[in-house]
Amino acid sequence: MPDTHSAPAANRLLAALPRKDRERLMAGCEPVELVFAEVLAEQGGRMRHVYFPTESFISLVAPIDGRASLEVGLIGNEGMLGISLILGVEVSPLLAVVQGGGPAWRMDTETFCHELARSSELQRLLQRYLYVEIGQLAQTAACTRFHLLEARLARWLLMTQDRAHSDEFHVTQEFLAYMLGVRRVGVTKAASSLQNNKLISYCRGNIRIVDRHGLEAASCGCYKANKASYAEMMG
Amino acid sequence: MPDTHSAPAANRLLAALPRKDRERLMAGCEPVELVFAEVLAEQGGRMRHVYFPTESFISLVAPIDGRASLEVGLIGNEGMLGISLILGVEVSPLLAVVQGGGPAWRMDTETFCHELARSSELQRLLQRYLYVEIGQLAQTAACTRFHLLEARLARWLLMTQDRAHSDEFHVTQEFLAYMLGVRRVGVTKAASSLQNNKLISYCRGNIRIVDRHGLEAASCGCYKANKASYAEMMG
DNA sequence: CGTGTTGTGTGCGCTAGCGCCCAGACCAGC
């Protein structure tokens, strides 16, 4: 079991719980190692587990028309996968794919629902988290409609850096194109532009954030807006 | 008080409640007449009331960058405004604007929260409704990204027709452009195309749906998908 | 060391939608 697992605060939702609630919840969790591209939930499929990422992170993807798709959410150690269970629905509304491999806590849905019923603190916390997610979903819709690819890419990189807890991570342009709902070539152009401006360095899927401040300036306001909304609601 | 108000089933959420719960809830409601373009909730503003439209309908709009905006939800007699209260948050995540004037039930938030705590049936129902809304939010994001304006317009018209309970309603192209996040001229083109194909007839904001089947064929699959998801979850 | 696979960069013609501006049609009110 990796060392990261032993820190209870490795997931911020868990960390935000009162000690008693947290300990009971974590007693029902098991540590798992998520691997890149693993599908944790199909759209419309029944969820068997919820996940609290610690070092890993998960993309929420809205498939459309069979072929295309669009990432509409990103879950790292600030959140959880399976939040719709607090609405009493154990069907996943979206496709959930591991975007960054690594450790996470996992809990089966029955145990989770049981704990949820017992702890009103847990309920309160997760309700607020869901509220934030909803706001971000709407924000993402508008962002995707209005903002230029380069800005959206910059935002995506920042969000990923936050969740990867590192200024280096691996993601191919092909994959990025899939997430952003554009052609691979479009990503090539946008990424080249960022690289020319010395904001990132890119080589065969290995991305390094060189100038975080510059990247924030190049990204759309949605990045900061999202962060602010999380901070406001989750404290 | 308009006659439509006397029918308890005029709002489908209310109608779906067991008689006892419904009667208690409606006792806390007052009938109001919503007027076009009225703002019922500012983004980030505190909500004072929740609304159950009967003949009226309400747009949920995600403003972005101050100027532009995008409609991400539409609430008619199948839903309610203020659903985020079931998450214990009385701040509106979106801008809510009356899109079609008419009667609705209104309830102040305190009473609503109180009733919510009393009726687990109400909770269950609204949780499912929120789940559907979330799914549609994600769907809308992808739809806006990938589908052509003409198809999106057709979808919008169908959704509005459903909520207006009439094949005629009033909406200017200017307003449509605002909702769809495009130029007015773009709407002119798309609407002309639909009119040329004898699917709608359009004159100075007065729209009439001429060929509903044709319009469904011209719209993207999102319309049917949304309807199906509501039907599945809400019975 | 060659060979297939994976990832990145380019070029080319195309389309949807943009921003801007103006024309005409219709309606309401004086």
Add this chain to the structure above:
DNA sequence: GCTGGTCTGGGCGCTAGCGCACACAACACG
């Protein structure tokens, strides 16, 4: 009947992103 506001339509040049096809570099593995 005139006038001014509202609504629709169209023209014009432009851009972001599309689809397709191809070249090339780096790596992985026999």
